[in-house]
Amino acid sequence: MSDTSDAPRVPGGNPAxxxxxxxxxxxxxxHQETYANDPTESQLLTFHYLGGRWGGFSITKDDVALxxxxxxxxxxxxxxxxxxxxxxxxxxxxxxxxxxxxxITTLAGVxxxxxxxxxxxxxxxxxxxxxxxxSTAIPQNSQSTAYxxxxxxxxxxxxHPSADTTARVFTIPANSSVAFxxxxxxxxxxxxxxxxxxxxxxxxTMRLAGAGTxxxxxxxxxxxxxxxxxxxxxxxxxxxxxx
Numbered sequence: 001m002s003d004t005s006d007a008p009r010v011p012g013g014n015p016a017x018x019x020x021x022x023x024x025x026x027x028x029x030x031h032q033e034t035y036a037n038d039p040t041e042s043q044l045l046t047f048h049y050l051g052g053r054w055g056g057f058s059i060t061k062d063d064v065a066l067x068x069x070x071x072x073x074x075x076x077x078x079x080x081x082x083x084x085x086x087x088x089x090x091x092x093x094x095x096x097x098x099x100x101x102x103x104i105t106t107l108a109g110v111x112x113x114x115x116x117x118x119x120x121x122x123x124x125x126x127x128x129x130x131x132x133x134x135s136t137a138i139p140q141n142s143q144s145t146a147y148x149x150x151x152x153x154x155x156x157x158x159x160h161p162s163a164d165t166t167a168r169v170f171t172i173p174a175n176s177s178v179a180f181x182x183x184x185x186x187x188x189x190x191x192x193x194x195x196x197x198x199x200x201x202x203x204x205t206m207r208l209a210g211a212g213t214x215x216x217x218x219x220x221x222x223x224x225x226x227x228x229x230x231x232x233x234x235x236x237x238x239x240x241x242x243x
Contacts, residue, residue, distance in 0.1 A: 034059050035076060035083060035101050035124055037114065044110055047074060047102070049083065054124060057081030066106050074101040076124050093154045094181060099124040138187065148173050148202075154180055157187040160194045160219075167195040174203040175232045184229040190219045190241065199225065199242075201235065209238035218243050 034052030038061070041048035045068055051061040059081055066072045070087045075098040077084070083101065084091070091098045100117035101124055117123045139156045144164035148171040158170055170188060190197050197219040199206075206227065207214055219225050223241020230236055 032118075032125055035118060037102065037116075045106060047072075047085065047104065049101075054081055059083075066104060066111070068106050068109060070106055072102075072104040072106060074104065075099060076101055089152045089154075093151065093184075095122040100126075143168070143170065147171070149178065149180075149186060151178055151180065153186055154184045155186075157189050160188075160190045160197050162191040162193045165193060165195045167198070169198045169200055172199070172201040172204070172206065172227065172235060174201075177202065179232070180229050182229055182231060185226060187224065187226045188219055188239070190221050190223045192222050194221050196220055197223075199227070199237065204233040204235065206235045206237055208242075209236050 033050050034054045036050045037043075038048040038050050041063070045066045046063050047066055048063040049061065051059045053059065054076070055078070057080070062083070064074070064083065064085045066085060067087050072085050072087060073089055073092040074083065074085045075091045076082065078097055078099055086092075092100060092103075100120070100122050103113075103115040103117060104111055105113040117126070119126045140159050141153055141156050142159040142161055144161060144166075146169045147158070149158070160168055160170075172186070188197060188199055198216050199219060200216040205214055206217070208217060217225065217237060219239065220241040220243075223239060225237055225239025225242045227235050227237040
């Protein structure tokens with residue numbers, strides 16, 4: 001049974017409950033404040049968050065230090081309920097083991113952007129470990145020069161725009177350099193009239209779906225290809241306009 005001791009009440013006419021709750025919805029949503037940014041505290045380089053109950057854990061109001069001049073990714077460990085922050089996206093992208101809370105940008109000692117992911121895909125109050133929330137948007141990373149993928153590209157589409165008619169090489173780095181989690185998906189899109197893209201891989205293996213052949217692939221204009229990481233050192237790729 002939920003704790004209604006803090007819920008607002010007003011006098012009523014029911015002898016069994018002379019002071020009913022003003023709005024039960026307020027009590028139902030009470031858990032949503034857990035891990036929320038505490039607006040009563042400093043909004044500079046310390047992230048203060050509220051406590052409550054989450055996943056069977058009792059969460060105490062606390063704080064963590066943010067890194068200045070950086071992107072700060074705040075997550076909660078699903079196994080323990082512990083909140084942590086990092087400038088790398090390793091845990092942020094590991095939705096099986098971590099839930100997203102906030103993405104905070106800092107510059108010159110202040111926060112310049114605070115993005116709330118608690119209710120979004122993979123958030124602590126959102127769509128579960130698979131990241132299946134209401135949003136189905138695939139983030140875009142547009143590149144008009146030779147480009148090597150970074151960890152933050154996991155789950156994105158890499159666009160080669162029409163304005164760049166020069167052929168480019170987009171490279172999937174070796175696992176020893178950038179350890180994308182197994183199951184990572186990256187989509188490559190070559191827009192109309194853009195130069196051809198060579199999708200290359202460094203030392204690891206990339207197989208063409210169906211044929212099983214390995215090596216670099218060429219993506220023509222108006223083409224789209226998706227690469228899926230199968231093991232620590234092997235990817236499979238398929239698409240339209242891909243040779």
